[in-house]
Amino acid sequence: MDKKKGLTRREFIETSTIAGASLMLGNTPNASAAETPANQNIPSRGYAATDESGILTPWEFERRPVGDNDVLIDIKFASICHSDIHQMKGHWGPQQYPQVPGHEIVGVVAAVGKNVTKFKVGDRAGVGCMVDTCLECEDCKGQGEQYCPETTFTYGYPEESSPTGISQGGYSNNIVVRDYFAVHIPESISFQEAAPLLCAGVTTYSPIMKAEFKKGDKVGVAGIGGLGHMAIKLAVSKGAEVYAFTTTPDKAKDILAFGAKEAIVVDDLQKLAPYKGMLDYMITTIPVQYDVAAYASVVKPNGFYTQVGMPEGFALTLSAIGMSINRVNFNASLIGDMKETQDVVNYCANHKIYPQIEVINAEQVNEAWKNVVDKKARYRYVIDAATI
Numbered sequence: 001m002d003k004k005k006g007l008t009r010r011e012f013i014e015t016s017t018i019a020g021a022s023l024m025l026g027n028t029p030n031a032s033a034a035e036t037p038a039n040q041n042i043p044s045r046g047y048a049a050t051d052e053s054g055i056l057t058p059w060e061f062e063r064r065p066v067g068d069n070d071v072l073i074d075i076k077f078a079s080i081c082h083s084d085i086h087q088m089k090g091h092w093g094p095q096q097y098p099q100v101p102g103h104e105i106v107g108v109v110a111a112v113g114k115n116v117t118k119f120k121v122g123d124r125a126g127v128g129c130m131v132d133t134c135l136e137c138e139d140c141k142g143q144g145e146q147y148c149p150e151t152t153f154t155y156g157y158p159e160e161s162s163p164t165g166i167s168q169g170g171y172s173n174n175i176v177v178r179d180y181f182a183v184h185i186p187e188s189i190s191f192q193e194a195a196p197l198l199c200a201g202v203t204t205y206s207p208i209m210k211a212e213f214k215k216g217d218k219v220g221v222a223g224i225g226g227l228g229h230m231a232i233k234l235a236v237s238k239g240a241e242v243y244a245f246t247t248t249p250d251k252a253k254d255i256l257a258f259g260a261k262e263a264i265v266v267d268d269l270q271k272l273a274p275y276k277g278m279l280d281y282m283i284t285t286i287p288v289q290y291d292v293a294a295y296a297s298v299v300k301p302n303g304f305y306t307q308v309g310m311p312e313g314f315a316l317t318l319s320a321i322g323m324s325i326n327r328v329n330f331n332a333s334l335i336g337d338m339k340e341t342q343d344v345v346n347y348c349a350n351h352k353i354y355p356q357i358e359v360i361n362a363e364q365v366n367e368a369w370k371n372v373v374d375k376k377a378r379y380r381y382v383i384d385a386a387t388i
Contacts, residue, residue, distance in 0.1 A: 039065050041163050042072065045388055046172030047365055048098035049088035056088075056171070056365050058388075059098050062163040063176045071119050071179050072111040073127065075385040078170035079104040079195040079357070080377075081226060082287050083310065085369050087156055091312040095156055102170030103129045103154040104198040106191045107385070109182075116179045124185035126345065128198035129154055129335045131167055131177045144337035171365065173388050183342040189349040196226060196355040196380040197345050199335065204231040204283065205344040206336035207306040208238065211281050215239030220275075220282035221260070222295055223309055224251050225372075226355070226380040227285035232258040233353050235283075243279060245272075245295070248375050254356070269294045277301065282328075285309045292330075293322025301327040308333050355380050361387040 041062035048059035066072045084101035086092055105127040109119045119125060132152035133140050139147040152159055155169030162168065169175075185194045204227050213219060219240035221231045228244070235242050236259035244260040246252070247267065255263035264271060269291060275298040282299050287309040296305050305328045307316065323330065336344070348354065356379045360368055368381040 041065060042174065042176060044168070044172050044174050046100040046102075046168065047362055047388065048100045048168075048171075049095075050097045052088075052090040052095070054085060054089040054369065056101075056369075058362075059100065061098070061100070061168065063168070063174065064161045064163060066111050066113050066176055067161075067178075068113040068115045069178055069180075070113045070176050071109050071116060071125065071182055073105070073107040073125050073175050073177065073182065074110045075105055075107040075170055075173055075175060076191045077106050077195045077359070077385055078102040078172075078383050079192075079198075079200075079226075080365070080368055080372060080381040080383065081199050082372055083199070084169075084171075085372060086287070086310065086312065092310075092314060096166050098164070099156050099166065100168040100171050101155050102172070102383075103127070104195045104200070105154075105170030105175060106185055106195045106198070107174075110174070112179070118179045119182065119184075124187070124191070125182045126185050126194060126198050126341075127154065127170065127175060127177050127182050128202060128341050130338070131181050132159070135180065144334075144340075146335050146337060171362070171383060171388070173385055181338065183338070183345055185345060186349040189345070189354070192357055192359055192382045192384075193354045194345060194349075195382050196230070196357065197348055198341065200226045200230050200355065200380060201234075201344045201348060202336035202341045203227055203308050203333070204285070205234055205347070206340045207283055207308065207331075207333040208234050209340070210333075211283075211304060211306070213238070213240055213281050216241060217280040218243060218278060220245060220279045220284075220295075220298055222246075222282065222284035223286035224248070224255055224379075225285065225375070225377060227308060229254070229258055229379040230353075230355055231283050231285065232260050233355075236260070237351055237353055240281075243275065243298075245298075254378070272298055279303065282306070283308060287311055289317060291319075291322075292316055293319040293326060296323060296326045296328045296330065299326065299328045302329065304329045304331065306331050306333050357382045359384055363387065 047056040133148040134150040222245040242260040252263040
């Protein structure tokens, strides 16, 4: 346990309980932040939840000063993840408010600490789901920084250096982050198309790459939202024959346009029966309770089934007999590490794999959240930070 933070990462994931710097400054549109004297907090503004209603309202707050190993990023766009909604509404445990969500963040580096060599002022940069870890443990050095007991996630996590006491996310005009946890955004992809790759992209890219399926293998994707539509595109790009499962009939045409071989509308679990034992691999992004064994039945015996959607309370109910009959290898995956985050941005930029997005003004965020919950999003809302 990190005594300063008071929680292990496992405790936070299970309960989500929130219980001197030199700058090299450049000319940036956000002059008030970039010109803040060293060792002084940086003014910021964003949209924050103030209680479990999940209603977001404008909020002015402060970021920490830019430390020796930090970068200050003027945010250009931040996209909306279903995780934002779950956490702000307390679905994953009690929260500390006010809290600014957002972990799909892109912008321009406005200042760097004296030890930073990875970025310079004016670079395009992105921030995903993490903003700090110990960088010393076995997880950080090999298994993935997201599994470090000292991981600080991008919003709502105890952060001693934060003037608000917790990390504050990307629905805001700027962010200060340790340089290690920022990635480069290539010029060949727009900011607004790059933003969803920082969570939706890497969360699906990581398990898909680890699955190592062969060209022509049959791959299933269940839950076709922000994550699911990226999973289709990524799996298709690797040569898979993709079968997409959705409960939303009017997504079928889009699913085929993304490159899937079939779009299966599961308005009744019997619709899964014709696909029993057919697929080599399945990734599911479904973020609510569902019949896991029924969906697992479409995977071949000894095939692999990966869960990345996180439902309320983080818990899924599994049928032991159903899973034993299906005999699949069930696993779950948590986002991706920092190397994978840079890799997915580069991969998508190089292969022209872009998320389907809708850019909105900040004042539309509450309506957008409702559309995400009601399955009306197509497929990732991206907030124009200039409107915050």
